[in-house]
Amino acid sequence: MSxxxxxxxxxxxxxxxxPANLEQVADRLGVHKSTALRLLRTLHEHGMVYRQADQRxxxxxxxxxxxxxxVENLDVRDIAHPHLVALNEKVGHTVHLAVYEENEVLYIDKVESRYPVRMYSRIGKPVAITVAAVAKLLLADLPEPERRAVAERLDYPQYTARSTPDATAFLAELAKVREQGWATDLGGHEESINCIGAPIRGADGRLVAAMSVSAPNVVVSAEELLALLPLVRRTADAISREYSGNDPVRTPQDHKEAR
Amino acid sequence: MSxxxxxxxxxxxxxxxxPANLEQVADRLGVHKSTALRLLRTLHEHGMVYRQADQRxxxxxxxxxxxxxxVENLDVRDIAHPHLVALNEKVGHTVHLAVYEENEVLYIDKVESRYPVRMYSRIGKPVAITVAAVAKLLLADLPEPERRAVAERLDYPQYTARSTPDATAFLAELAKVREQGWATDLGGHEESINCIGAPIRGADGRLVAAMSVSAPNVVVSAEELLALLPLVRRTADAISREYSGNDPVRTPQDHKEAR
DNA sequence: TTTCTTGTTGCAACATCTGCAACGCCCATT
DNA sequence: AATGGGCGTTGCAGATGTTGCAACAAGAAA
Incomplete structure (x- = not known):
């Protein structure tokens, strides 16, 4: 356009x-040296290019x-929220958004179930880190040594008979989660509540957040909940795409052709 | 220029x-909406800006x-990184690598402390230039007229009572740093954080980067930190040698592994 | 419905950008 | 020291690309 x-x-x-010198830039751009010089000067004034000692x-x-x-001003919440609401409207259950921070996993957004049965969770509250689906996802993304360190430092409270018992079991679970790209919590925190979660990734592929859908099994069985997995994953992927701005990025060579 | x-x-x-919408961009740029639109479109085609769902x-x-x-093209980083990691493993504290560029000092690498207490700094972020040890080192290396010019152009924010107060004091500090070949920041940026730094030189003897070790004094006192100085300097020297290619290069295979 | 707000398009005027050619600087060669 | 080549830089006149306008479109709000 311009x-x-x-x-x-x-x-x-x-x-x-x-690095490249003026002439190389001009050639590869297909313009006169003086033109390239002026462009480079402008880029330089804005700090977008740097001139090294050899003038390149x-x-x-x-x-x-x-x-x-x-990145610092980018809030996952802003971007995720409409998607979470849309998902909630579709499935009716409670939707959570969580992030990992300093050895904790925190809920940063929540859309309440439309059913009267609600679960105990609150924005800003630390998640039950050894059992929640979102926690598994976020921890599974940590680099190996840190993951292990965190897992061994944790307590493993037996909320229910299905709670993760110890570090060994937890690490095994994390490996599985990492492998399959999604996570569940089937009655590990509260006997009657099941939960499925999916990862939200930034442009670099690392997790920036995780989301989950939770429902008490008086409303839907674990199997029925699992049937929603593709939908949840699609939602998470949509958020990832929007967050990392990957959407309509063209390949570099398109530009020359399009001109 | 353009x-x-x-x-x-x-x-x-x-x-x-x-995020901002078209009108906000146009206003803050002081141009007509249509002009802003065309500029944004061009930026968009190059993937430099992204249009989110709400059109902003x-x-x-x-x-x-x-x-x-x-960042990756700054090749000091490649060479320094394994050394920084090794140093971090030895002392446990946060290790920084920084370069001077265009009146700014920027962190280009960081290895986090193994202690839970972390400090506020981030790769790509400009350093507190009037107080940080790495900044003192890098500025001390500038030729005299430029050093003076930069020092006088700077602001001297009083982060703490120990922050460098003005250009005169700063130039005196730089002279000292230049003389002794290392630098400190004792509570000049954050009251409770101390820092020691050493220079990394290229083949021509000019500084190409500076590195530092930082620790809060709840973990180690300033004296204890200073005891690490020889180690830090040895590390910096090792990087200098490897970077300038003067010496038998230590372990070439370290690079691939560490990257 | 009407009314506002915000993004988009076509166009004519002209300001800005372009390519040229000449210049100056530095370095390598003799 | 002098010569020559390489490369970055500058002034300029012509013309191309850019600008702001005003009118339009689309969607939201009243």
Whole structure:
């Protein structure tokens, strides 16, 4: 749409491959040296490119400062909430959103079941970390040494007969969760409540949050709840996509062709 | 230099603060809606901005990908990382790696403390330039006129009672740092956190980066931390040697494993 | 329904960008 | 020291791309 900006932005992926001097940039852009120079100057003023000692250009610091700032200001909740509501309207059960932070898993959003039977959970409250589906998902994503360290540091309260008994069992469960990409809690926290969860990932593939659908088995059986799994996973994936901004990203070579 | 590109790039930091709609962007940019629209479209085609469900714009995935590459291209990081990890394993405290670029000092790598007490810092984030040990080291290495110019241009926020008060004090501190070849920050940024740093030099003797070890004084006193200085300096020297390729390179295979 | 708000498009005026050619600087070669 | 080549930089005139306007479209609110 805007030729000048288009050209300027095309410089960035080019420099991402490695440092380049003015002439190389001009050539690969298909413009005159002086044009490339002016574009690079503008990029430079904004800190998007950096000029190293040998006068060659490479990507600049502001790029990751920007990315960093954006990530900090990005709230999963904002993005997830409408999806959670939509899911809740479809299935009727309670929907949770949780994040991992400093050895804890916290609920950060919740859409109440439309059925009168409610469960005990609250936004901001730590999750029952050894049994909840969202906790399993979030912990399963930790790098191996930390995962093990956390698992061994935890207490394993026997809420019910189905609660995770100890670190060994928990680590095995985490491995399974990691493998299959989803998690359950079948009566592990409260005897009569089942729960299925799915992961929400950021652009780098790491988990940023996890969501779950919970229902007491007086309303639906565990099997019926599990039938909702594809729906829950699709929702989680939709949130992931929106969160990481992957949606309509074109491949770099599309640009030249489209011009 | 280039108005169009200048405007387009000005949109990015604006969106980094949070999502904005067309009109907000146009207003804050001081241009007509249609102009802003075209700029945003161009940014969009390059994946630099993303349009969320509510039509508002935010920074896009490609920006993050580029930022990622930018960080990876800073190759001191590749070499330093294994050393930083090793040091962290030995002392347990948080280890930072930082570079100077365009009047800023940026963290480009960090290995977290194994203690639960963590400090507020993040890769890609600008360092508190007037107090941080790594900043003192990097600025002390600038040629005299530039060093003075930068020092006088800076603000001197009084984070704590021990923060560097003004340019004069800062220049004196830099002279000392230059002299002794290492630097400290004793409660200058956060009252309870101390920090010791050492320089990493390229083949030409100029600084290419600086590293530091930080610890809250609830864990170790300033004196205990200072006792680690020889170790920190040895680590920095090892990185310098490997980076400048002067010495028998230690363990080439470490890189692949650590990355 | 009407009324507002917000995003989008076509267009004519013109400001901005472009490519050129000449210049200057630095380094390598003689 | 002088010469020559490589590369970055600058001023300029022409023209291309960009701008702001005003009108339109679409959706939300009243």
């Amino acid at each position: 030729q000048t900006v288009d050209r300027a932005l095309s410089i960035l992926p080019l420099l991402a491959q490695g 250009y490479r990507l600049g610091a502001r790029l990751f400062a920007l990315a960093q700032e954006a | 108005q169009t590109v200048d405007r387009a790039l000005s949109i990015l930091p604006l969106l980094a603060q949070g 714009y935010r920074l896009g995935a490609r920006l993050f990908a580029l930022a990622q590459e930018a």
